[in-house]
Amino acid sequence: MTTLVIANHDNAELHASTLNTVTAATQVGGDVHILVAGSGAAAVATQAAQVDGVAKVLHADADQYKDGVSIEVANLVVSLAGDYSHIMAGSTTSGKDMLPRVAALIDSSQISDIMAVDSADTFKRPIYAGNAIATVQSSDATKVLTVRPTGFDAAGVGGSAELAIIEGPAADGTTSVVGRELTVSERPDLGAADVVVSGGRGVGSAENFKIIEGLADKLGAAVGASRAAVDAGYMPNDYQVGQTGKVVAPNLYVAVGISGAIQHLAGMKDSKVIVAINKDEEAPIFQVADYGLVADLFEAVPELVEAL
Amino acid sequence: MKVLVPVKRVIDAYVSIRVKSDGSGVDTDNVKMSLNPFCEIALEEAIRLKEAGVATEVVLVSVGAADIETVMRSGLAMGADRAIRVDADNDIEPLAIAKILKHVVETEDAGLVITGKQSIDGDNNQTGQMLSALLGWSQATFASEVVIEGSSAKVTREVDGGLETIAIPMPAVVTTDLRLNEPRYPTLPNIMKAKKKPLDVVALSDTGVDATKRQTIINVSPPESRSAGVIVGSVAELVDKLRNEAKVI
Ligand SMILES: Cc1cc2nc3c(=O)[nH]c(=O)nc-3n(C[C@H](O)[C@H](O)[C@H](O)COP(=O)(O)OP(=O)(O)OC[C@H]3O[C@@H](n4cnc5c(N)ncnc54)[C@H](O)[C@@H]3O)c2cc1C
Ligand SMILES: Cc1cc2nc3c(=O)[nH]c(=O)nc-3n(C[C@H](O)[C@H](O)[C@H](O)COP(=O)(O)OP(=O)(O)OC[C@H]3O[C@@H](n4cnc5c(N)ncnc54)[C@H](O)[C@@H]3O)c2cc1C
Numbered sequence: 001m002t003t004l005v006i007a008n009h010d011n012a013e014l015h016a017s018t019l020n021t022v023t024a025a026t027q028v029g030g031d032v033h034i035l036v037a038g039s040g041a042a043a044v045a046t047q048a049a050q051v052d053g054v055a056k057v058l059h060a061d062a063d064q065y066k067d068g069v070s071i072e073v074a075n076l077v078v079s080l081a082g083d084y085s086h087i088m089a090g091s092t093t094s095g096k097d098m099l100p101r102v103a104a105l106i107d108s109s110q111i112s113d114i115m116a117v118d119s120a121d122t123f124k125r126p127i128y129a130g131n132a133i134a135t136v137q138s139s140d141a142t143k144v145l146t147v148r149p150t151g152f153d154a155a156g157v158g159g160s161a162e163l164a165i166i167e168g169p170a171a172d173g174t175t176s177v178v179g180r181e182l183t184v185s186e187r188p189d190l191g192a193a194d195v196v197v198s199g200g201r202g203v204g205s206a207e208n209f210k211i212i213e214g215l216a217d218k219l220g221a222a223v224g225a226s227r228a229a230v231d232a233g234y235m236p237n238d239y240q241v242g243q244t245g246k247v248v249a250p251n252l253y254v255a256v257g258i259s260g261a262i263q264h265l266a267g268m269k270d271s272k273v274i275v276a277i278n279k280d281e282e283a284p285i286f287q288v289a290d291y292g293l294v295a296d297l298f299e300a301v302p303e304l305v306e307a308l
Numbered sequence: 309m310k311v312l313v314p315v316k317r318v319i320d321a322y323v324s325i326r327v328k329s330d331g332s333g334v335d336t337d338n339v340k341m342s343l344n345p346f347c348e349i350a351l352e353e354a355i356r357l358k359e360a361g362v363a364t365e366v367v368l369v370s371v372g373a374a375d376i377e378t379v380m381r382s383g384l385a386m387g388a389d390r391a392i393r394v395d396a397d398n399d400i401e402p403l404a405i406a407k408i409l410k411h412v413v414e415t416e417d418a419g420l421v422i423t424g425k426q427s428i429d430g431d432n433n434q435t436g437q438m439l440s441a442l443l444g445w446s447q448a449t450f451a452s453e454v455v456i457e458g459s460s461a462k463v464t465r466e467v468d469g470g471l472e473t474i475a476i477p478m479p480a481v482v483t484t485d486l487r488l489n490e491p492r493y494p495t496l497p498n499i500m501k502a503k504k505k506p507l508d509v510v511a512l513s514d515t516g517v518d519a520t521k522r523q524t525i526i527n528v529s530p531p532e533s534r535s536a537g538v539i540v541g542s543v544a545e546l547v548d549k550l551r552n553e554a555k556v557i
Contacts, residue, residue, distance in 0.1 A: 069474075070437070070447060093467040097449045100402070100437035109403045109522035112432045122526065128429055131325035132334050135526040174446060178462065179473035191468070195556070219557065227486065237452065237466045237487060244346075244426065244486060246468070252556040263321070263428075269534055273554045275546065281539075290537035290554065293546050303543040308557065 001030030003086040016192040017090035019154035027117040039066035052156040064171035074101035076168035103144040115151030129243040129266035150249035198224035202257020242267035260285025309419035315347035346424025349484040352491040355387040384502035385494030404519035406438035411515040425483040436483035446476035
């Protein structure tokens with residue numbers, strides 16, 4: 001049994017979700033290999049080789065992998081699939097975009113977003129926005145799995161795996177990335193942050209989100225948002241926490257002006273400690289909050305920043 | 309260009325889910341069912357392409373038993389021209405659904421498929437990507453803007469870092485994200501008209517697809533529940549609890 005983990009990276013750095021995925025792979029048993037498909041991504045391959053529990057890093061470096069176009073990466077993975085019992089990628093937008101292609105091309109039925117490994121063929125995954133947990137057994141020869149990063153601890157670093165340079169199939173070349181509007185932020189990555197401060201519709205405007213950001217900076221936190229806040233244009237799409245946005249599980253999650261709809265809870269209810277600040281004492285968010293403060297956020301948040 | 313929109317019936321987004329006590333699944337008796345919200349967005353996009361003269365026909369397709377026809381009619385009421393139901397169980401896996409959809413795409417000779425990025429029940433986020441791979445068509449997932457320019461398209465995608473725009477040749481499979489559009493509500497006259505629109509039923513055996521399951525659901529259980537904590541009386545008390553009780557700051 002050998003598991004191939006597809007690294008998530010930006011050609012410069014290994015994304016934290018890869019470390020969680022490696023832990024899931026280790027729990028399956030057998031060897032763990034990491035595939036780094038990139039362009040000028042030697043630094044990423046080196047980082048991958050240091051992840052604990054990894055026996056081998058396969059590094060494919062070519063122009064066609066520069067932008068992580070799913071057709072190109074999937075074709076490469078398919079060319080390697082015969083050697084593996086399990087193929088895993090983190091449930092990031094790139095993993096979700098790419099891995100189902102691999103599953104279809106090798107005729108395997110993918111299991112999405114696993115949060116626990118029960119055995120080499122049986123996994124737990126959330127369905128219905130996490131309102132139910134399904135235990136699913138796969139009968140496919142090669143198991144294709146996306147992994148929910150918050151379900152697994154990050155693997156440590158300090159190892160030294162073998163590094164092999166490999167060559168992929170010819171480029172497909174049909175898809176090109178022609179533009180990117182990426183969020184630039186000094187704050188920690190939302191998916192991996194220790195503390196997250198999220199604002200909802202109650203914050204009222206993009207301008208008012210400065211209040212949320214002020215609190216986040218005081219706590220060294222990442223900033224998140226509800227769908228309503230993103231839809232209203234207060235924050236960009238990549239801040240959305242929830243069933244159809246990002247799933248987070250920090251030590252501390254502070255929800256400000258968020259009602260607590262099930263779709264939002266799906267993305268944060270595994271946080272260790274939840275704080276809710278809302279002026280409506282009936283808001284459902286208080287049913288999952290460890291500490292609730294019924295207050296107007298425009299008074300409470302500045303006061304909190306002051307007190308910290 | 310004919311646009312095919314695969315849609316799925318799901319438990320309505322605002323219903324609270326009850327897990328059956330025998331662990332076999334989720335209770336669907338007497339529960340409000342709706343079109344999957346991402347499929348509504350897909351359908352809206354297809355209808356707008358037709359209104360803009362880019363698409364000639366919008367065909368809705370759903371794989372499932374006869375009980376899904378009610379939500380298919382609401383898709384017709386939104387403005388799809390006709391519908392196809394592939395008669396099958398309601399619980400087949402995304403890979404089999406993608407294979408069935410491939411068959412429909414080929415028999416219909418469609419030039420574009422728009423699916424939802426995920427359904428809010430299975431949350432699989434697979435079907436569109438699998439279909440694209442099986443067809444050998446371009447793939448553009450999590451779309452927040454779609455611009456079709458003759459034989460190519462530009463699609464802006466919602467990705468973890470922000471937004472990314474890709475250029476792809478047609479034909480393509482596009483999957484929808486939340487910000488692509490705001491689906492219209494069907495009007496009463498359109499609901500009446502939808503009753504007369506064609507809804508053809510195709511047998512699973514006619515698609516030649518083997519939909520045998522590869523996965524067994526061993527158990528479905530409720531998630532670990534979280535109990536409500538305390539309501540604090542002041543900001544000072546909150547800070548004190550976070551520092552000295554929870555020890556998270
Ligand atoms: C298919 C689908 C997918 C979805 N996916 C997601 C998702 O991934 N993530 C997500 O978050 N949602 C998602 N939603 C939306 C979800 O159902 C809710 O509509 C959304 O979470 C509501 O956001 P909100 O809590 O910010 O807004 P509201 O529900 O409007 O709540 C605003 C809250 O702010 C409080 N408030 C107002 N003013 C103040 C003030 N001055 N001080 C203190 N409190 C104040 C109010 O009391 C209220 O509780 C999805 C919905 C669907 C149908
Ligand atoms: C009792 C029960 C048991 C089940 N057991 C299993 C099981 O063992 N294994 C398993 O994988 N699934 C099982 N399912 C089914 C599962 O919940 C999904 O319905 C199915 O796998 C499709 O996945 P999805 O809708 O999450 O796909 P996604 O990939 O999330 O769907 C994305 C898009 O694909 C299109 N699409 C999806 N389904 C259809 C469809 N039927 N017709 C047309 N278009 C569609 C839509 O555009 C949708 O927006 C079961 C369901 C029930 C009710």
